[in-house]
Amino acid sequence: MKRNLKTLATETFDLVVVGGGVTGLAIARDAAMRGLAVALVEKDDFGAGNSSNSLKIVHGGLRYLQHLDFRRMRQSIRERRILLATAPHLVKPLGFLLPTHGHGLRGRLAMGVALAMNDLVAWDRDATTDPERRLPGGRILSLSRCRELVPMGLPTDCTGGALWYDAQMLDSERLLVSMAESASEAGAALANHAPVCGLLRRHGKIAGVTVEDGETGERFPLRGLLTVNAAGACLDSILQLDPGIRVAPQPLSVAMNLVLKRPLLREVGLAVSTAISVPDPEARIRRAERMLFITPWRQGSLIGTFHLPFHEPAEEFCLSRHHLNSFLQEVRTAMPWAALSEDDIGLIHAGLLPSLATTGHESPGARV
Ligand SMILES: Cc1cc2nc3c(=O)[nH]c(=O)nc-3n(C[C@H](O)[C@H](O)[C@H](O)COP(=O)(O)OP(=O)(O)OC[C@H]3O[C@@H](n4cnc5c(N)ncnc54)[C@H](O)[C@@H]3O)c2cc1C
Incomplete structure (x- = not known):
């Protein structure tokens, strides 16, 4: 080159x-x-x-199920399949566990149906004959199995977990x-x-x-x-380099991950709901709260992604103590059992993402 x-x-x-x-x-x-x-x-x-700056997850579009956006799911599944097949040394399958609770949309029955639909839409998810690069189907796990997989702790009302497979970039x-x-x-x-x-x-x-x-x-x-x-x-x-182009400015959001020196889990990633509600006008099934993902990462873990609207020009972005404190607060509220301290943080990934329009308060519009 x-x-x-x-x-x-x-x-x-x-x-x-x-x-x-x-x-x-x-x-x-x-x-x-x-x-x-x-x-x-x-x-x-x-x-x-x-x-x-990425959290290194190659999403297969499970989240678009709540939008009933099967076209976007298919696109994500295809891109994940291509990356797994063309860069097997840099992309590997990783299981993700979402704790189930109650009898509603996050209950075992509803999540079992969601996983079955996801597998149906992703019927051709494997393009490789290498068994180590295949993505197993989703399944519902018992509470005791979840405790084995995530020894650091689970939400108190957890009844078990929904396990599905996506992929992780080993080196983006x-x-x-x-x-x-x-x-x-x-x-x-x-x-x-x-x-x-x-x-x-x-x-x-x-x-x-x-x-x-x-x-x-x-x-x-x-x-x-x-x-x-x-x-x-x-x-x-x-x-803006051309005065003849007039378009509405693209809203931006700050996005952050923490690279933790401590391995919070080893075998699977964990998805945890936060108390932050995300305005998601496209959602057909549920207006979701923000999810945090914790993944095993080299000798430690990655946790993210945090979002906050950013109203200045992109060139003026600079990560502040306010951003870090807000993120730590969100993590500590969502997963107190992890007992996260600032000493655990080895590195911060931060960037600006083009986002959905926000409602003006501190609610996030972008998702990764
Ligand atoms: C903290 C964080 C975690 C994330 N986690 C994930 C994840 O787990 N999975 C996932 O799929 N996505 C994730 N994302 C989102 C993902 O990183 C982005 O969607 C993706 O990197 C966007 O790529 P891009 O090429 O569009 O933008 P960028 O990577 O930002 O590239 C734009 C490029 O344009 C260049 N540029 C700007 N101005 C000029 C100019 N005047 N002339 C020439 N070049 C210019 C910039 O220098 C930059 O390199 C995450 C993002 C962040 C911030």
């Missing part, structure tokens, strides 16, 4: 992609493999935005670099440290971007028949 800005400045590409996170790189890779001439520019390093940064290499091998021209600082127009239409070489400060035009804005939270900053 070679950073060749001269090629970028002289050719006209079929596709110009702005942003070298997972979205931009996946688009560039896919388009290049289909034979298009593709250029991608990233202002920092590849994955410098959210793509290196390495996965991203593999995607960049694979895009480059397919012919895409990629450059990091090359921020977009203007939009080009031809016959009134967007015809590429102006790029600055982050090393020399030199600016040059990068021409493309189609330009894709994959700048994540900086989506609006790109659009």
Whole structure:
């Protein structure tokens, strides 16, 4: 993979992609493999935005069941299957346990039906003959089995648990670099440290971007028949480069994970309900509260994802003590048995995500 800005400045590409996170790189890779001439520019390093901040879960779309959005479930199942098959060294199956309680929608019966529906929609979830990469079907577990799987503790009203399988990225940064290499091998021209600082127009239409070489400060035009804005939270900053583009600003939310030095569990991930209700106008079955996921991660654990609306321009984001305290408070309320202290925290992942419109109070709009 070679950073060749001269090629970028002289050719006209079929596709110009702005942003070298997972979205931009996946688009560039896919388009290049289909034979298009593709250029991608990233202002920092590849994955410098959210793509290196992830909770590392490759979701198969179980949550879209409550929206009865089977199309989105199928898309998520397909992408999970492709990642498990094409990057078996970087993506592995991981079971997730959701404690059941009562006799309502979180009861054993209702969750059993949900798991059966999930398995039905995901009937072709395995694309691999490697038994270690297969995703077993979901099932309801007894309370004693749940206690074995999650020795750190469970909610007091827990009656057992719903177990389903998703996948976990073992190294999201390495996965991203593999995607960049694979895009480059397919012919895409990629450059990091090359921020977009203007939009080009031809016959009134967007015809590429102006790029600055982050090393020399030199600016040059990068021409493309189609330009894709994959700048994540900086989506609006790109659009604002052209005074002729007027769109409503994209609401943003702060998203955070904690990397804990302590292994809270080893065999499965745990999903825990919080007291925070999430405005979810698309939900058909239940207006859900926010879930926190705790996953085994190397020698410790990962916990997330926390959200808080962010009302400033993306460039001004800076993680504050208020963010950390709010997150710790949420974790301690949702899972007091984990006795989380600040000393447990080894690292904080934080980023901004484009989110759903919020109601103005401190309720989260984005989900990961
Ligand atoms: C704490 C946290 C936990 C998460 N957990 C999960 C999870 O478990 N599972 C999951 O599926 N998703 C998760 N997500 C969401 C996931 O990380 C994002 O959906 C994904 O990374 C978005 O990728 P992206 O490429 O769209 O954006 P980004 O990765 O943010 O990439 C956008 C890129 O555009 C670049 N850019 C910006 N401005 C310019 C410019 N002017 N010129 C050139 N480049 C520019 C940025 O530098 C950046 O690299 C999580 C997110 C966060 C923050």
